[in-house]
Amino acid sequence: MTPWSRRQALAGLTAGLTAIAGQGRAAATPFTVYRLAACGCCQAWMAHMAAAGFAPRSVEVDDLVAVRRRFNVPEDLAACHTAVIHGYAIEGHVPAQDVAALLRRGLRAVGLAVPGMPIGSPGMTVPGVVPQAYSTLLLLSGGRRQVFARH
Numbered sequence: 001m002t003p004w005s006r007r008q009a010l011a012g013l014t015a016g017l018t019a020i021a022g023q024g025r026a027a028a029t030p031f032t033v034y035r036l037a038a039c040g041c042c043q044a045w046m047a048h049m050a051a052a053g054f055a056p057r058s059v060e061v062d063d064l065v066a067v068r069r070r071f072n073v074p075e076d077l078a079a080c081h082t083a084v085i086h087g088y089a090i091e092g093h094v095p096a097q098d099v100a101a102l103l104r105r106g107l108r109a110v111g112l113a114v115p116g117m118p119i120g121s122p123g124m125t126v127p128g129v130v131p132q133a134y135s136t137l138l139l140l141s142g143g144r145r146q147v148f149a150r151h
Helices: 006-023 040-051 064-070 096-105
Strands: 029-035 054-060 081-085 088-092 111-114 135-139 145-150
Touching: 029 040, 029 064, 040 054, 040 096, 064 081, 088 096, 096 111, 096 145
Parallel strands: 029 054, 088 111
Antiparallel strands: 029 081, 081 088, 111 135, 135 145
């Protein structure tokens, strides 16, 4: 048996410690974001979600109305993108903590929505502009909805 050089021993130790450290981290939660190609705020929202431990996959579409219809999002709650995560529709600039809370609670719901594009919501911050108050809505079957969180 050939003894390890210092470099080989250090490389083995580093690899082992990296593997051990990685075991404590949860894998990022994948989800799909349907959006128009030209929308920059969608990318900012996806960056917000990625920073919170989600793994967004962008799908550019020409017709968001058809996407919202497919995932039972009422048209009066439309925003600039529709995401789908674990069977839930996420419409618009919903904060990552709200999505995480929905997933933890496992509610029987269509999903969550932040209608429109309120200034100050994730992906919609504008330097020098005061954020708007807004609500995240819980979407229920039959078009019903209720406030899930206030921001």
